[in-house]
Amino acid sequence: MDFKEIIASRRSIRKYKPENPPEEWVEELVDCARQAPSPSNRQPVGIVKIESEERKNALHEAMVKGRDELLDACEKQGNKKMKNRINVYYRYADFMFSAPWLFLLGTVSSKPGFAEHLKQAGLTEDGNQEQAPDDITVGLYLGNMLSKAAELGLGTCVLTAPMKFIPNISEILGLSDMQPKCFLTAGYPDEDPKMPTRKPVEEILERI
Numbered sequence: 001m002d003f004k005e006i007i008a009s010r011r012s013i014r015k016y017k018p019e020n021p022p023e024e025w026v027e028e029l030v031d032c033a034r035q036a037p038s039p040s041n042r043q044p045v046g047i048v049k050i051e052s053e054e055r056k057n058a059l060h061e062a063m064v065k066g067r068d069e070l071l072d073a074c075e076k077q078g079n080k081k082m083k084n085r086i087n088v089y090y091r092y093a094d095f096m097f098s099a100p101w102l103f104l105l106g107t108v109s110s111k112p113g114f115a116e117h118l119k120q121a122g123l124t125e126d127g128n129q130e131q132a133p134d135d136i137t138v139g140l141y142l143g144n145m146l147s148k149a150a151e152l153g154l155g156t157c158v159l160t161a162p163m164k165f166i167p168n169i170s171e172i173l174g175l176s177d178m179q180p181k182c183f184l185t186a187g188y189p190d191e192d193p194k195m196p197t198r199k200p201v202e203e204i205l206e207r208i
């Protein structure tokens with residue numbers, strides 16, 4: 001498959017075969033991730049493979065608790081539509097615990113960037129390092145991992161829905177220096193979803 005075929009063949013997979021892919025492919029995925037560009041080459045991204053059943057169970061419990069709290073709040077509001085929506089999104093989060101591989105990606109502290117240098121020189125008011133460049137970098141790491149996984153015949157799915165159910169992921173996992181951004185599942189696909197529609201090039205691209 002050429003590059004375009006690989007990226008076009010990739011689908012979000014939510015049902016996996018139970019077999020584990022070869023463990024050395026984990027390093028292969030991360031090796032591809034780290035080739036991504038980053039602001040001033042700061043490489044502000046961390047990738048955690050969550051293997052411990054104890055930690056997975058702790059996350060799962062927190063996810064159920066988070067969902068139940070949201071459902072209770074909906075019940076009080078009498079908001080049935082939102083209740084259904086929460087249950088749907090819960091299903092789009094909960095499957096991550098049945099995937100052979102589960103990763104967490106997030107931003108980690110790194111050298112000061114341009115925004116911080118400007119602030120330190122007293123040239124801007126902005127006290128916080130801007131998050132956007134680091135978040136973009138997480139996306140670039142993900143893109144490389146997803147493409148490599150597709151080339152290896154692995155299914156993957158990026159998940160951010162769990163973040164809405166579990167507010168304290170770092171605390172539960174004991175990760176003091178990570179701002180979690182998304183989970184990523186991977187494994188051999190046990191489903192073959194159709195390609196969802198995409199906007200045509202002309203709708204996305206504007207020449208001005």
Ligand SMILES: Cc1cc2nc3c(=O)[nH]c(=O)nc-3n(C[C@H](O)[C@H](O)[C@H](O)COP(=O)(O)O)c2cc1C
Pocket residue numbers: 010011012013014092093157158159160161162182193196
């Ligand atoms: C940032 C991001 C967050 C996503 N969050 C979830 C999620 O929480 N749960 C889920 O099942 N899919 C999630 N997805 C997958 C999308 O639903 C999927 O990419 C989209 O429907 C297009 O399908 P495709 O990936 O098969 O092309 C997410 C994708 C991205 C890029």
